Amino acid sequence: MNENLNAVNESTVAGLGRLTRFFGFNDVMGRLYGTLLMNPEPMSLDDLAETLQISKGSVSMNMRSIERWGMAREVWMKGERKKYYTAESDLWTVIRTVLSGREMREVSTALEVLGQSVEKLRLDEAELTEEEKKLAAYYLERVGDLQSFFEFAQMLLSSFLAAEEGPDFGGVTNLNLDKDFDLDSEWENGTG
Amino acid sequence: MNENLNAVNESTVAGLGRLTRFFGFNDVMGRLYGTLLMNPEPMSLDDLAETLQISKGSVSMNMRSIERWGMAREVWMKGERKKYYTAESDLWTVIRTVLSGREMREVSTALEVLGQSVEKLRLDEAELTEEEKKLAAYYLERVGDLQSFFEFAQMLLSSFLAAEEGPDFGGVTNLNLDKDFDLDSEWENGTG
DNA sequence: CATTACTTTCAAAATATTTTGAACGTTGAG
DNA sequence: CTCAACGTTCAAAATATTTTGAAAGTAATG
Numbered sequence: 172m173n174e175n176l177n178a179v180n181e182s183t184v185a186g187l188g189r190l191t192r193f194f195g196f197n198d199v200m201g202r203l204y205g206t207l208l209m210n211p212e213p214m215s216l217d218d219l220a221e222t223l224q225i226s227k228g229s230v231s232m233n234m235r236s237i238e239r240w241g242m243a244r245e246v247w248m249k250g251e252r253k254k255y256y257t258a259e260s261d262l263w264t265v266i267r268t269v270l271s272g273r274e275m276r277e278v279s280t281a282l283e284v285l286g287q288s289v290e291k292l293r294l295d296e297a298e299l300t301e302e303e304k305k306l307a308a309y310y311l312e313r314v315g316d317l318q319s320f321f322e323f324a325q326m327l328l329s330s331f332l333a334a335e336e337g338p339d340f341g342g343v344t345n346l347n348l349d350k351d352f353d354l355d356s357e358w359e360n361g362t363g
Numbered sequence: 364m365n366e367n368l369n370a371v372n373e374s375t376v377a378g379l380g381r382l383t384r385f386f387g388f389n390d391v392m393g394r395l396y397g398t399l400l401m402n403p404e405p406m407s408l409d410d411l412a413e414t415l416q417i418s419k420g421s422v423s424m425n426m427r428s429i430e431r432w433g434m435a436r437e438v439w440m441k442g443e444r445k446k447y448y449t450a451e452s453d454l455w456t457v458i459r460t461v462l463s464g465r466e467m468r469e470v471s472t473a474l475e476v477l478g479q480s481v482e483k484l485r486l487d488e489a490e491l492t493e494e495e496k497k498l499a500a501y502y503l504e505r506v507g508d509l510q511s512f513f514e515f516a517q518m519l520l521s522s523f524l525a526a527e528e529g530p531d532f533g534g535v536t537n538l539n540l541d542k543d544f545d546l547d548s549e550w551e552n553g554t555g
Numbered sequence: 556c557a558t559t560a561c562t563t564t565c566a567a568a569a570t571a572t573t574t575t576g577a578a579c580g581t582t583g584a585g
Numbered sequence: 586c587t588c589a590a591c592g593t594t595c596a597a598a599a600t601a602t603t604t605t606g607a608a609a610g611t612a613a614t615g
Contacts, residue, residue, distance in 0.1 A: 173495050175487045179480040179502050183509070186476050193469055195387060197603075211501050216562070226605045231563055252560060252613065260505070262512040277385055284378050288371040295367045303365050309403050310371050313452070317375070320454040389573075408592070418575045423593055444583075444590065556615105563610070574599070581592075 180209050194269070199225065199233045204242045207258035213246040215253040241268035271332050278325045285318045372401050386461070391417065391425045396434045399450035405438040407445040433460035463524050470517045477510050 184205035191201030206222055207214055214222070220230045234256060237243045242265050246255045259265055292307050292314075299307055376397035383393030398414055399406060406414070412422045426448060429435045434457050438447045451457055484499050484506075491499055 173487070173491055175483045176491075176495060176498055176502065179484055179506065182476055182480055183502075183506060186473055190469075190473065193387065195385065199603085208505055209502065211498070227562080228564075228606065229604055232604095235563090254562075260508065262508060266512075277382075281378055281382065284374055288374055291367045292371055295365070299365055299368075303368060306368055306403070310368065310375075310401065313400055314371065314375060316452065316454060320458075391573085419592080420576065420594075421574055424574095427593090446592075559612100559614080561611085561613095564608085565606100567605085569604070570602080572599105572601070575595105575597085577595100579592105579594075582590090583588105584590100585586100585588085 183209055196236070197233060199223070199229060200237055200240075200242070203230065203233055204237055204258055207243050207256055208260060213248065213255035213257040215251075215255050217253070219256075240272070241265060267332055270328055275325075275328055275332075278321050278328065282318065282321045282325065285314055285321065288314055289318070375401055388428070389425060391415070391421060392429055392432075392434070395422065395425055395429055396450055399435050399448055400452060402450075405440065405447035405449040407443075407447050409445070411448075432464070433457060459524055462520055467517075467520055467524070470513050470520065474510065474513050474517065477506055477513065480506055481510075 184202050187205035187208070188198035188201035191204070192198035202223055203219055206219060216227060216230050216234065219234070220227045223230075234243070237256075238245070241259055243256045243258045246257045248255045289311065292311060296304065296307060376394050379397035379400070380390035380393035383396070384390035394415055395411055398411060408419060408422050408426065411426070412419045415422075426435070429448075430437070433451055435448045435450045438449045440447045481503065484503060488496065488499060
């Protein structure tokens with residue numbers, strides 16, 4: 172095969188591997204995804220293992236994750252017994268799945284924990300010594316900052332995800348970065 | 364110490380550890396940061412090692428990263444020979460430093476690589492067989508999608524970072540993402 | 556229902572990351 | 586200059602993650 176074609180393919184696959192690793196996934200996920208993405212035809216597990224020179228076990232496990240994250244889907248090849256996969260080429264879909272399934276959960280969990288902390292402190296205020304009350308007030312301030320921060324992140328994610336758009340980025344670009352946007356006043360964050 | 368105060372402290376520290384790990388850093392970084400954040404007074408390396416029950420070496424190394432990422436700064440305690448640290452309590456500053464120093468670089472690198480790929484393919488088009496030209500066209504399409512995607516990410520990051528603001532989140536909010544928010548829609552999703 | 560062609564699983568091995576602590580620097584005080 | 590009190594470094598040890606491959610599972614086919 173032409174060496175430039177090959178170079179493009181390889182650097183793309185490697186780059187996607189780097190990206191998935193950066194996002195906290197295994198980089199094999201990215202390389203599998205990239206391999207599928209750069210292949211016009213669907214590929215079987217064996218094809219993938221062969222191409223990337225990794226074991227079938229690893230391909231199998233990572234392909235499961237890939238499917239879970241909506242990065243590829245099975246494809247039926249008539250007359251074939253093997254499973255074939257094809258990449259979800261709409262990156263917008265991919266990123267939305269990841270953001271909603273993972274980052275969103277992370278943020279929600281953080282907010283829950285913080286909420287519980289605040290509640291505990293408030294409920295117990297009566298039992299504290301003067302000294303402890305001071306510390307409790309300090310904690311509430313810090314925890315409040317964190318809450319604001321996470322609520323902000325949650326809002327950003329939600330609005331990002333709320334753009335229902337389909338397969339092209341045109342849909343996303345009604346993202347208007349210059350207009351005023353009126354968020355709640357809750358967004359102060361005392362310097363501390 | 365009152366057990367609720369303690370619980371709040373610990374869950375916050377643990378939560379921040381989880382967060383830094385999620386962001387691809389060592390979780391000790393988050394725990395150190397959290398410990399500093401939840402302590403009204405600056406703390407020395409020994410204090411931190413003692414509080415988190417980890418070695419001085421680890422504290423030293425991780426505090427270096429923490430400083431690099433603008434998550435804490437040194438504080439001079441008069442009459443003291445030790446280094447004291449205090450957390451940067453403005454989370455906005457922290458996230459900006461991380462986004463601009465790390466994610467931004469990641470995206471730029473990706474775009475560079477993609478740009479080179481495209482150029483190579485275009486320059487060499489003449490030398491390709493018909494078969495290869497077809498594949499090249501396919502590659503260009505895929506790579507083009509990736510470019511759009513990363514350019515979009517870059518734009519989002521830039522506009523996020525362009526909000527020069529100080530300690531409140533008001534400055535960010537001229538980011539208008541879209542029409543309807545639906546904070547109640549369901550975020551729950553298959554686990555990883 | 557037996558065979559065959561695949562996929563999945565999982566424990567052991569390989570690899571990568573993190574932690575430790577003791578040795579080595581550095582700085583300020585005397 | 587020497588000592589004492591720190592901070593930093595880094596190689597070895599401890600942990601955690603990833604990979605492998607062989608065995609077990611599954612489903613289509615005859």
